[in-house]
Amino acid sequence: MRARIYQPTKTAMQSGTAKTKNWVLEYVNDTGRDVDPLMGWTSSADTQAQVKLSFDSKEAALDYAKDNGIEATVTDPKTRKPVIRQGGYGENFATNRRGVWTH
Numbered sequence: 001m002r003a004r005i006y007q008p009t010k011t012a013m014q015s016g017t018a019k020t021k022n023w024v025l026e027y028v029n030d031t032g033r034d035v036d037p038l039m040g041w042t043s044s045a046d047t048q049a050q051v052k053l054s055f056d057s058k059e060a061a062l063d064y065a066k067d068n069g070i071e072a073t074v075t076d077p078k079t080r081k082p083v084i085r086q087g088g089y090g091e092n093f094a095t096n097r098r099g100v101w102t103h
Contacts, residue, residue, distance in 0.1 A: 002073070005024070
């Protein structure tokens with residue numbers, strides 16, 4: 001049984017970093033997915049592919065995989081440099097601006 005361990009990224013609908021601190025162990029689908037010819041739904045006979053386990057740290061996820069004999073692949077996250085402006089968001093509404101502000 002194979003699994004991957006990763007730290008989820010933020011969704012496109014959020015600007016903060018909520019739900020990105022935990023690590024997730026997700027089983028890899030061993031069998032292929034089938035498409036139902038009538039409805040077009042995607043299905044699989046592998047029920048482990050639906051399981052996602054959440055851990056506080058990468059080491060805890062690796063320990064769980066080792067204790068249960070799961071072959072795990074770790075994907076480290078790519079970190080971004082935070083964008084911090086001098087005046088921050090309030091700079092958009094500054095009253096002491098010298099020039100004309102446009103988009």
